[in-house]
Amino acid sequence: MPRGKIPIKRIEDPTTRHVTFCKRRGGLLKKACELSVLCDAEIALLIITPRGRIYEYASNNMKSTIDKYKKQTTSVRSNTYSREEMDDQFMQFYQQEVKKLRKQIYTSQISNEHLQGEGLDSLGMKELKQLETRVEKAISRIRSKKVTANFSSHLQL
Amino acid sequence: MPRGKIPIKRIEDPTTRHVTFCKRRGGLLKKACELSVLCDAEIALLIITPRGRIYEYASNNMKSTIDKYKKQTTSVRSNTYSREEMDDQFMQFYQQEVKKLRKQIYTSQISNEHLQGEGLDSLGMKELKQLETRVEKAISRIRSKKVTANFSSHLQL
DNA sequence: AGCGCTATTTATAATCG
DNA sequence: TCGATTATAAATAGCGC
Numbered sequence A, B: 001m002p003r004g005k006i007p008i009k010r011i012e013d014p015t016t017r018h019v020t021f022c023k024r025r026g027g028l029l030k031k032a033c034e035l036s037v038l039c040d041a042e043i044a045l046l047i048i049t050p051r052g053r054i055y056e057y058a059s060n061n062m063k064s065t066i067d068k069y070k071k072q073t074t075s076v077r078s079n080t081y082s083r084e085e086m087d088d089q090f091m092q093f094y095q096q097e098v099k100k101l102r103k104q105i106y107t108s109q110i111s112n113e114h115l116q117g118e119g120l121d122s123l124g125m126k127e128l129k130q131l132e133t134r135v136e137k138a139i140s141r142i143r144s145k146k147v148t149a150n151f152s153s154h155l156q157l
Numbered sequence C: 001a002g003c004g005c006t007a008t009t010t011a012t013a014a015t016c017g
Numbered sequence D: 001t002c003g004a005t006t007a008t009a010a011a012t013a014g015c016g017c
Helices: A014-039 A062-077 A083-115 A124-155 B014-039 B061-071 B090-113 B125-156
Strands: A043-046 A054-058 B042-048 B055-056
Touching: A014 A043, A014 B014, A043 B061, A043 B125, A054 A062, A054 B061, A062 A124, A062 B042, A062 B055, A062 B061, A083 A124, A083 B014, A083 B090, A124 B125, B014 B042, B014 B055, B042 B061, B090 B125
Parallel strands: none
Antiparallel strands: A043 A054, A043 B042, B042 B055
8 A cells, every 4th residue: 555565464563553453453453344235244453462352343233144154054054964073173273273373383483583583594585674774673672661660770779 | 545545435336446455465465474473473364355255364274263263252162163073082082182282383393492591581580590501502503613614605605 | 643645557338349 | 127327425555753
C-alpha cells in the first residue's frame, strides 16, 4: 500500500506489527459493518491476538450467528461421519496444527539467532544492514530503559 | 468508492446489491486473511446471506476459534470440544502438545522482542544489563560479517 | 505513543462489451 | 447477465510530532 507495498507475511518488527494490526483491524471491522448494512448480510467477525485479546463484530448477535453456522455445518456432517472418521479429521487437524506451530517456532528461533549475531552466513548485505539497524535501535532502547529504571530505583530510596 | 461514492445503507436494487455483495465479500475475506498473516492474529469470519448461504474464513480452525471466544466470554466452561470425543486420551495429548508449543512460541517471541528493545518494562536493572551485553555482542558480530560479505562481493568482480 | 499526514496501493461503483 | 475495464474513493505504510 502506501509508501511502498509490503509482502503478505508475518511482520517481524513488533512495533510495526502492532501499528499495522491496529490500523487493519479497524479497517476490517469497518468493512464488515458496511457489507452487512449495504447487502443485508448477517456477519460475525472474531479477531484474537496471540496474547488473547479479543476484538469482535456481529451485525446481529454473535451467539445466534454462530449457532446458525453450526446448525448448517453440523446437520450435514455429524450424522454421516462415523466415530473413526471423526477421529481421522481430528488427527489430521492435530498434525497440521503441530506442523504449523513447529514451523513458527523454527522461524522465531532463526530470527532470535540473527538478533544475537548468530547464523548470519545465509544473509546478504542488504539483510545484514537491516539487521544492524534493528539491533542499533534495540540497544538505544535498552540503554534508555536502563536510565529510566535507574531513576525509578533512586526515587524509592 | 469509484465513480461516485455510495451512502452506507441498504442497497434497494437487488441486482446492484448482489453485485456489491460479491465484490465486497471477496474484499473482506481477503483483508481478513491478510490481517491474520501480517499480524499473527487468529481470525474467524462468518457471512450469512438472507437466503442462508454461508461464506466463511478461519485463519486457524473455525470451531477452535469460536470455542476460544466462548471460553473468554462465558464465565465457566469445563471443556473445549464436544463431549463425544472428549474422553479420548488422544485429545488430551493433543491439547497438551499444542499448549506446550504455543508456550514455546510465546517465550521465543518475548525473547525476540527483548532483543529488539521492545517490552522491556518487566525487566530489572540486572536483566537490562545482561541484555545490553548480548546486543552489543550481536552488533559487533553483524558488523564483522558485513565486512566479510563486502570483501567477498568485491572478489567476485 | 497514539494521532495526523500523505504518497501510494488497493478496493470497488459504474460503465462497457 | 456477466466479466472486464476504468475512474475514483478508501485504506494504509512509513513518517513526523
